Structure formats: structure tokens, C-alpha cells
Amino acid sequence: MKAAVFQAQNALTLDDVPKPSPRPGEVVIRLQAAALNHRDLWILSGHYAGLKFPVIPGSDGAGIVCEVGAGVDPSWIDREVIVNPALDWGHHERAQEPRFNILGMPRDGTLAEYVAVPASALAPKPAHLTWEEAAALPLAGLTAYRAVFVRARLQAHEKVLITGIGAGTALFCLQFALAVGAVPFVTSSSPQKLDKAHLLGARHGALYNVSSWAKEFGEHYGPFDVIIDSAGGPGLGDLLDLAANGGRLVVFGATRGNPHEVAMRKVFWKQLSILGTTMGSPSDFAAMSELVTARAIHPIVSQVFPLDDVAGAFDVLARGAQFGKIVVRL
Numbered sequence: 367m368k369a370a371v372f373q374a375q376n377a378l379t380l381d382d383v384p385k386p387s388p389r390p391g392e393v394v395i396r397l398q399a400a401a402l403n404h405r406d407l408w409i410l411s412g413h414y415a416g417l418k419f420p421v422i423p424g425s426d427g428a429g430i431v432c433e434v435g436a437g438v439d440p441s442w443i444d445r446e447v448i449v450n451p452a453l454d455w456g457h458h459e460r461a462q463e464p465r466f467n468i469l470g471m472p473r474d475g476t477l478a479e480y481v482a483v484p485a486s487a488l489a490p491k492p493a494h495l496t497w498e499e500a501a502a503l504p505l506a507g508l509t510a511y512r513a514v515f516v517r518a519r520l521q522a523h524e525k526v527l528i529t530g531i532g533a534g535t536a537l538f539c540l541q542f543a544l545a546v547g548a549v550p551f552v553t554s555s556s557p558q559k560l561d562k563a564h565l566l567g568a569r570h571g572a573l574y575n576v577s578s579w580a581k582e583f584g585e586h587y588g589p590f591d592v593i594i595d596s597a598g599g600p601g602l603g604d605l606l607d608l609a610a611n612g613g614r615l616v617v618f619g620a621t622r623g624n625p626h627e628v629a630m631r632k633v634f635w636k637q638l639s640i641l642g643t644t645m646g647s648p649s650d651f652a653a654m655s656e657l658v659t660a661r662a663i664h665p666i667v668s669q670v671f672p673l674d675d676v677a678g679a680f681d682v683l684a685r686g687a688q689f690g691k692i693v694v695r696l
């Protein structure tokens with residue numbers, strides 16, 4: 367089968383590799399579409415824990431089950447599915463257990479014509495989604511669902527600031543915030559992306575790459591009950607200023623690295639909660655899928671590439687030129 371392969375750090379190739387066979391408890395899916403996440407870039411550039419090469423990357427996929435291994439209900443065959451990439455979460459809702467791992471390293475992922483996954487990771491493809499939209503949903507949708515509902519516990523009418531709205535995860539946060547009746551605000555590096563977010567329902571936006579943006583934005587629209595951030599870095603200080611007293615800051619990424627310092631006094635004086643989150647449990651995934659189906663939410667697909675141009679897909683993500691998910695058609 368044809369697959370994208372990370373041969374080593376910064377070495378992406380398109381190869382012919384053996385088609386996987388299902389082990390006991392697994393199925394093989396003939397993939398129709400896959401999607402990229404920032405995680406794939408971290409792995410390719412060598413900035414990820416437990417690197418393993420060669421590996422087929424890709425945590426997101428949608429397709430048709432074509433083979434089942436021993437112990438798997440054969441009625442899965444021919445069903446249209448998506449895959450929960452948060453594997454071996456464990457037994458508790460509070461957090462994942464140490465054996466937790468993510469599809470697309472160490473296990474081979476979805477940027478291939480076929481993928482083998484545990485049957486327990488399968489979920490029916492929401493019927494209102496195209497293959498491209500379905501592939502865009504799992505990792506970012508799951509992460510956003512847990513950030514918005516399980517960690518932030520965002521309520522109707524609360525003001526929520528979502529940073530870096532071009533990100534696949536951030537756009538799901540926006541869609542979920544709107545679904546619950548919250549009042550969303552966004553930031554971006556791009557005026558065009560702010561315009562697009564506004565059309566989707568964001569109340570106002572700010573360009574985070576303009577110095578002093580936070581002061582002006584805070585004066586006009588703050589303070590914010592909830593802030594959802596995956597950039598981190600020096601900008602975290604601005605977010606502490608923008609948070610309301612008693613506010614909740616949910617973080618699930620560090621695209622800009624670690625903050626140089628954290629103003630401890632602001633954290634305790636404003637009674638802030640800083641809440642880390644990572645992907646989600648199987649019940650979070652089921653609830654996310656139900657919400658997307660019940661509200662007929664369509665993931666925002668930025669661009670679709672053929673597998674032959676998977677390098678082009680990675681290039682868009684590396685430049686941050688996307689608005690939503692980058693999808694690869696298989």
C-alpha cells in the first residue's frame with residue numbers, strides 16, 4: 367500500500383509498504399481520508415517525547431472497515447467509521463494512565479491507504495459529514511470537547527477567549543462554545559482569519575502579533591470568564607491579565623514554548639484556575655461525537671491534498687497558513 371513515512375527527523379517520504387494485518391482485537395480500515403495535526407509536525411521536527419522512526423504518521427482518519435482480527439465482531443465489516451486516536455486511556459475520567467498512547471506514533475497511523483487499529487477505538491462516522499470532514503474530527507474535536515466542557519465547564523453567556531483561531535483545535539473550541547451559548551472572542555496572526563472567525567460567530571477578534579493588543583482588547587471586551595490557549599510562550603502573561611477574577615485558563619499546547627515567567631501574584635490574587643488538558647477519555651469521545659451529530663456541526667476543513675502531495679500538506683501546516691484542518695484524501 368502507499369503511505370507517508372517519517373523515515374527519520376525531517377525526512378518525510380511517500381513509500382510502498384506492506385498492508386497491515388489485524389492482530390487479535392483489531393480491525394483494518396480502508397481509509398478514505400486522514401487529517402494532520404500539529405503533533406505530526408512536532409514528531410517530524412524531532413520535538414516529541416519517545417520518538418520512533420520509521421513510522422507512518424497520522425492520528426486522524428475515516429474509512430471503511432475491511433478486515434477484522436480474532437475476537438472482533440464481524441458485523442464491523444463494511445461499516446463507515448472514524449477512529450478515536452486516544453488509545454489506552456485507562457479507567458478514570460480524571461486523567462489518562464501511563465500506558466496512554468496516540469495513534470500515529472509509536473503505532474503506525476492514518477496517512478496510508480490502510481491502518482490497523484483496536485476495535486475499541488472505532489466509532490460510527492457521523493452521517494452528516496463528508497469523508498474529509500469526518501477525518502478532520504477526531505483528535506482536535508476530542509481535545510476541544512474536553513477543554514471546553516470537561517475542564518472549563520463553559521456555561522451559556524460566559525465570555526470565552528480562544529487564542530490562535532487558525533488552529534484546528536481552536537476552531538472546534540469556537541464551534542463548541544457557540545453550541546453551548548457562550549460568547550466567544552478570538553485571536554489570530556491574520557486579519558483574514560479573524561474575518562472568517564467572525565462569520566462563524568466569534569464576537570470580536572484581536573491580532574496577537576500586534577504589541578499591546580491585550581491591553582486594548584481587554585479594555586474593550588474583557589475580562590474573560592474562560593480562556594482557552596494552546597500557544598503558551600511569553601503571551602501567557604497577557605492571558606492572566608485578560609482573565610476575570612475567578613477565571614479559568616485551559617491549556618493544552620505550547621506552540622510558542624514555555625512562558626519566561628508566570629506572575630504568581632496575579633494567579634492567586636485573581637483566584638485563577640489554570641487547567642491542563644490532553645485529548646480525552648472514551649466517554650469524552652462518545653459525547654463529542656454525539657454533540658457534533660446532534661448539532662450537525664461541520665468541522666472546518668482548510669485544504670484537501672492528495673496523498674501524493676502530502677509534503678505540500680505539511681508545508682501549509684508548518685507555515686501556519688491553514689484555517690482549520692488540513693486533510694489528505696486517500
Ligand SMILES: NC(=O)c1ccc[n+]([C@@H]2O[C@H](COP(=O)([O-])OP(=O)(O)OC[C@H]3O[C@@H](n4cnc5c(N)ncnc54)[C@H](OP(=O)(O)O)[C@@H]3O)[C@@H](O)[C@H]2O)c1
Nearest residue numbers: 404530531532533534535554555596597618619621644645
Ligand atoms: N495536549 C493535547 O491533547 C493536544 C491536542 C491537540 C493539539 N495540541 C497542541 O495544541 C497546539 C495546536 O494544535 P493544532 O493541531 O490545532 O495546531 P495547528 O492547526 O497547527 O495550528 C497552530 C496555530 O497556532 C496559532 N499560534 C501560533 N502562534 C501563536 C501565538 N503566539 N498565540 C496564539 N496562537 C498562536 C496559529 O493561529 P493563527 O493561524 O490564527 O495565527 C496557528 O494556526 C499545538 O501545540 C499542539 O501540539 C495538544
